[in-house]
Amino acid sequence: MPSEQYLTIEQAQKPWLECIRQAPPPSTAAKDSHLKQNQHLGNQAALYNGRPATLTGPPLGVYHPVFARFWRLVEEREDAVLTPEHLRLATELIDKSTEFYGDEKERPMPSDSDVVRTCANGREPDGGPLIDTFAGRIMINPFIEIKKEIGAGSCDPFDQAAANYAQWVGKDKDRLPSIRQRSCMPAFLLAIAGPNLAIGGALLLDRPVIEQLTPWIPLRYRPTVPPRPDSVAPTHDQIQYIARVIVALRKCSDDLLEYYKTTLVSMPERTEFAVPWPHLTKISDYEDRTAQPISVIVKFTYRYCREAHDVFMPKVLRLGSCSAWDETVAQMVVMYEYIDATKVDHTRQQLSWDQSVSQLEDAVKAMHQKGFVHGDLRGPNILLDGNNAPMIIDFDWAGRADSLHTIYPGNICLDSSYKLHTDVCPGGRILPEHDDHLVKKWSHR
Template sequence: MPPNPKSFKPSFEVTISGKASLTALKKMIIDESPYHHHVPPVKASQLNLWKPRDTILDAERGRKLAAARHDLSTIADEVTLGADIALLATRKGKASDAINLIIEFIPRSNPTTIEEQEEALDTLGALNKRFTHLIDHALKRDAPSASAELTSYREVQGGSCPIYDGRYHPTQGSSTVAPPIHLYNPVFAHFLDDAANPALEVPDRVVVATAKLMRKASAVYDNEYTRRDGVRDSLKKAVYHELVAGVVDDYILPDDAVGWTVLSADGSRVPLLMEQEEGELGSNGCDPSTQASFTMLKYWAQSNAKRNNSKRLTDFMWLGNGAVLTDNTQCFRVARILHSLTRSLAHLRKYYATLTSSTNPPSSRFFPFPTSFHPNHGLKISFEYLQALERGSACVIFKCRTKEELPRILVVKFAQTYGSAAHELLAREGLAPQLLYCGPVDPSPDAPSYQNLKMIVMEYIDGETVAAMEGGFPDGFEAQLTRIVSLLHDNGYVYGDLRQPNVMVAGDERVKLIDFDWAGKEGEATYPINLAKNMWPNGAQAMGLITQDHDRAMLKSMVDYCNTRHI
């Protein structure tokens, strides 16, 4: 529990040398604050320090925090190991009561009930609970056209049930990114491959229908209804599918959408395609692609369906005519994408027509489609997903169990890049999990590319990451971790991401690295495009080279961090 609110001083001052470490500053804060008398004693690891970006006066701190919904990242930058302590004394603003630092207290909280443990581990119980919560919210929302309007959409993205499309509320809410949708069904991977393939053979009838569609779409119509009457027939011919308006099997398609459905093996009606028209882009006060997301979600919710995925797979395409010598090029591009859609709808229809609850249990909605791998080109090994190993919508790492006579527990993850050579180097020394597979998501000859994603399979290590530990580090922890980094460097590798979640202490007290997404040869391995601020050593930057000096700096920070856990 935090200190008694009645005795809590909202603000206080500490005096410390500018050359002091972050750990020393946290100790001083504990000694000077109400945390000093807290039972059990507060550790430095339970304090996060934040530097306000703008002036926050002591008298207005409550209002500022409430406006930020107590998400400190929206109003301040977290102070990390290696920060210049002297700079923390500078105030944002000249007022004497301006706040230098905000202290965040993280109470110890170990889950005790089964429900709390499920929530902590993202087990099926917790995932189903969240899914039900999503459906309930979808049923209560306004019509898709209203939900997609700026104010409503912004509110949705800042709430507990956002659309996972990457758009986010700038000051509220959590992450709205999710794993690629093609990991959940290869149909979407096939579509992306076809749409990007200039050599794809497109039937002449599709090209002709597309040309007519573009001529019709170029007209400036009075409203969405006259546009619908003008373009829908041409669109049906281009995608080679009938579109049914209004109601599909007693389920209302919101906002005059049209759709094409298929009956699955268990008797449920599945919408494969939904289409809506707007008079002009933005004429209804919303982004039509966002409205389409809400339309699909609304249908799934009211039909109590077993799937809910929505993702933009193309950019906005220009469907109009405009240049006498280049219109053909654009027409062929649009025709290729529409033909790719038609091909994908045929695959999707076949998939749903054979889908039953026994071949695809409800729990499968939470996990990727791939369920097998070929270790070292050997016999196929099938597995089933047990749980996500990270919290949040962006999780791409899972605990799995093989379907063998003697089942094994494995970790399966997906990544764009992976330092398999560095991983295997450490695994041979027992300093990383055994790597069982690192290669294409599906290596079969007719499989889609999955946008060159990799599937990585490794043994499951029973232990705790440094991020999860409250202390009790094994003897020689620093020496073990130093040896790991030195072994990588001596063989010409860099690691790049030596943070607490990637360092594990196994049950036998051996230290291991468990994530090699960024690892590679020095001079070749680089940081990713998106690199969070305030977490990396000096010189580290997005797309910049990872150096051994960076690794050594993070090693020092890791040791400093672990020392705070003993306070």
């Protein structure tokens, strides 16, 4: 959302808040019929939950590091020491989850302990949140929704947990309006349906962003799945994985609790920005300064080919001068020089259009000679400075031309308005002639 549209966070969230306060209960809001009617781009009440795909929100880790940490713990990128007690509790969870029950209230949970109390304490059958209070503020623990089986009830338990989160953070009591001024309201969602578990994350921008962080995890043994090479049995692998997920949730819930207890309490209200900003504000320990402060644009991307970027001549490309991988967002962080097109003095341009085209062709040729391709040289990724010098941005798809990994994404848009090369296809190799084709199209615009 463009920040100039709104003056404050409160104003940015106002359209959604007005809708959510008129919404039906979560058990109704999560029904297919209600979602079909409300989940579309033109509806202010819609959540950024990826359904449909056009409502996919930004990565949660950009706004709070706890979500990237959860992923690292589950995927063994960060050490989570599993004790015999953890394995016992995971086994107990499997044993209890594979039983059949009359309704959700009959279903027991594993014994109360530091590892699984997140999943057990204060469980309510209709998705009630678990909360603690500290200094008069709200601490949000995971929003839990349990169905006795897949298909039981009238809605998906994950959708219901998301609806419950949305209605909770939209309330005008318990000092929640003040917290919305200070925080993106990060929380975890936990859904259980029979012997299946899913964990998600949620936060609030101009409206809630919901993401399922795990697939539906089977809470049952799968003896056909081969064991890992260093494992004693497939059942042991499954127990370890479930234990690791629970430990990750516990650790990250503790992180959130600390955030709400200390960091959030000390944060001033943010009245000058439209939506919460990314939590990452520093990507280098380098403390030297430019002679004059400059404005930059920070981009978060899963990959960025710095080698291809560095091939371009400095006079042709001044953008993307700083890039680094950051674990707290689990993405590359790239800084671009900000160029305000409204302030370009076209009366002082030093290059003719033909010279601009020639510079761009030379730069792309140099990249190809070094063995790299760009893959996305559409008009929006080719900028002109005040002298009409071309500058290329977005090296997300770029890579070695001879690499089998330099391919177009599976969801590439092939709309005819982009005028892509006819050989471009989802998962297809990015080739130099594809770049040349787009440069030619750009030069004749």
